[in-house]
Amino acid sequence: xxxxxxxxxxxxxxxxxxxxxxxxxxxxxxxxxxxxxxxxxxxxxxxxxxxxxxxxxxxxxxxxxxxxxxxxxxxxxxxxxxxxxxxxxxxxxxxxxxxxxxxxxxxxxxxxxxxxxxxxxxxxxxxxxxxxxxxxxxxxxxxxxxxxxxxxxxxxxxxxxxxxxxxxxxxxxxxxxxxxxxxxxxxxxxxxxxxxxxxxxxxxxxxxxxxxxxxxxxxxxxxxxxxxxxxxxxxxxxxxxxx
Amino acid sequence: xxxxxxxxxxxxxxxxxxxxxxxxxxxxxxxxxxxxxxxxxxxxxxxxxxxxxxxxxxxxxxxxxxxxxxxxxxxxxxxxxxxxxxxxxxxxxxxxxxxxxxxxxxxxxxxxxxxxxxxxxxxxxxxxxxxxxxxxxxxxxxxxxxxxxxxxxxxxxxxxxxxxxxxxxxxxxxxxxxxxxxxxxxxxxxxxxxxxxxxxxxxxxxxxxxxxxxxxxxxxxxxxxxxxxxxxxxxxxxxxxxx
Numbered sequence: 001x002x003x004x005x006x007x008x009x010x011x012x013x014x015x016x017x018x019x020x021x022x023x024x025x026x027x028x029x030x031x032x033x034x035x036x037x038x039x040x041x042x043x044x045x046x047x048x049x050x051x052x053x054x055x056x057x058x059x060x061x062x063x064x065x066x067x068x069x070x071x072x073x074x075x076x077x078x079x080x081x082x083x084x085x086x087x088x089x090x091x092x093x094x095x096x097x098x099x100x101x102x103x104x105x106x107x108x109x110x111x112x113x114x115x116x117x118x119x120x121x122x123x124x125x126x127x128x129x130x131x132x133x134x135x136x137x138x139x140x141x142x143x144x145x146x147x148x149x150x151x152x153x154x155x156x157x158x159x160x161x162x163x164x165x166x167x168x169x170x171x172x173x174x175x176x177x178x179x180x181x182x183x184x185x186x187x188x189x190x191x192x193x194x195x196x197x198x199x200x201x202x203x204x205x206x207x208x209x210x211x212x213x214x215x216x217x218x219x220x221x222x223x224x225x226x227x228x229x230x231x232x233x234x235x236x237x238x239x240x241x242x243x
Numbered sequence: 244x245x246x247x248x249x250x251x252x253x254x255x256x257x258x259x260x261x262x263x264x265x266x267x268x269x270x271x272x273x274x275x276x277x278x279x280x281x282x283x284x285x286x287x288x289x290x291x292x293x294x295x296x297x298x299x300x301x302x303x304x305x306x307x308x309x310x311x312x313x314x315x316x317x318x319x320x321x322x323x324x325x326x327x328x329x330x331x332x333x334x335x336x337x338x339x340x341x342x343x344x345x346x347x348x349x350x351x352x353x354x355x356x357x358x359x360x361x362x363x364x365x366x367x368x369x370x371x372x373x374x375x376x377x378x379x380x381x382x383x384x385x386x387x388x389x390x391x392x393x394x395x396x397x398x399x400x401x402x403x404x405x406x407x408x409x410x411x412x413x414x415x416x417x418x419x420x421x422x423x424x425x426x427x428x429x430x431x432x433x434x435x436x437x438x439x440x441x442x443x444x445x446x447x448x449x450x451x452x453x454x455x456x457x458x459x460x461x462x463x464x465x466x467x468x469x470x471x472x473x474x475x476x477x478x479x480x481x482x483x484x485x486x
Contacts, residue, residue, distance in 0.1 A: 059328050
């Protein structure tokens with residue numbers, strides 16, 4: 001545990017846990033922990049600041065949503081020099097779609113840090129994406145633009161954004177594998193399990209079996225990504241027979 | 244003229260003029276002038292880059308629109324701690340409204356730098372706001388987040404954003420003056436003229452006369468602002484009689 005031990009002098013035990021949890025997710029140290037506390041505070045807790053203003057993650061979500069859009073916009077601007085503004089807008093919507101952000105927030109297991117009066121099992125899917133946006137807002141306020149950009153590159157663009165896939169130019173390898181198995185009347189199984197190991201970030205491993213034989217393995221930060229990776233490997237391994 | 248004279252060695256004369264024009268608008272020196280050239284390039288010119296991609300300001304507009312929204316979001320987050328995310332969203336829309344951006348772009352006289360095949364008199368109002376957004380995008384690419392923030396504070400938030408006025412808590416002083424004059428059957432006249440003087444930015448001066456007497460003068464970066472300022476002065480000068 002690589003942080004000054006005096007953190008325990010100024011904060012109670014649970015703050016130390018929270019600090020570690022946030023540092024794990026961010027990949028760098030937070031400076032003003034209270035901002036991140038707000039990013040994980042659900043309105044059901046009904047907390048107010050000294051001036052009587054409600055404290056919860058909704059205002060940070062507003063801020064993070066905007067910053068996330070800006071950094072994705074810049075990424076797309078550089079990455080797709082041939083795309084016009086209509087294309088860029090469409091791609092940005094795909095990347096920051098509610099569904100996509102919920103998946104991201106879920107993979108980062110943000111919910112474990114959420115403070116709420118509602119049992120966490122009662123939440124719908126949107127809480128994952130909302131807290132993810134609030135977290136981006138908190139980083140923006142705490143560490144500024146550069147750290148926000150780093151976080152979004154490390155946690156969103158790197159592991160999730162594949163422009164060709166978003167464009168639909170690359171077909172899903174998983175769908176190719178399933179199609180082939182069905183045609184060949186072969187059984188198949190994607191065996192997915194959590195395998196975080198020593199990574200600071202949650203990881204999933206998958207073993208893809210066709211018939212009774214494991215044909216490919218893969219590991220990634222989301223189930224979908226791990227399955228797709230294993231499928232791609234299987235596809236190239238089986239290429240002669242599939243093609 | 245406070246820039247290295249060797250700029251004239253590497254650029255033809257019109258680049259020097261463009262450099263000066265952009266520096267005036269920005270309030271700081273551009274680094275990569277070619278990015279700003281793009282920000283003022285209308286699609287009608289039909290220029291393409293080496294790879295055959297169309298060159299005009301529309302992609303930069305996409306980028307600038309997003310960055311502008313983010314910086315205004317952060318400003319509002321800090322400025323209005325009691326506003327919930329719905330309120331913040333509403334206020335942001337008011338500030339970055341098409342009408343408002345067009346006014347901004349017009350006051351900065353951005354159109355004078357626009358390169359186009361269409362006569363400038365044929366453009367509608369939206370070109371002013373669009374080029375303004377593109378310019379923000381260009382600053383973002385050329386100088387990064389901090390300069391964008393500075394530009395938006397200097398050119399948008401400082402001179403234009405008055406939260407109380409946007410909220411409608413403060414009534415327009417101009418409308419109070421007009422109402423009073425009409426009630427009193429007095430003639431009034433707002434005499435507005437350009438008075439940029441030594442400022443790097445375009446300025447307007449206004450003389451407000453009631454009856455035949457000049458009752459207030461004011462100067463600002465927009466006609467509206469100058470009129471409002473003069474009205475406020477007149478209002479307080481005439482307070483005993485109006486109130």
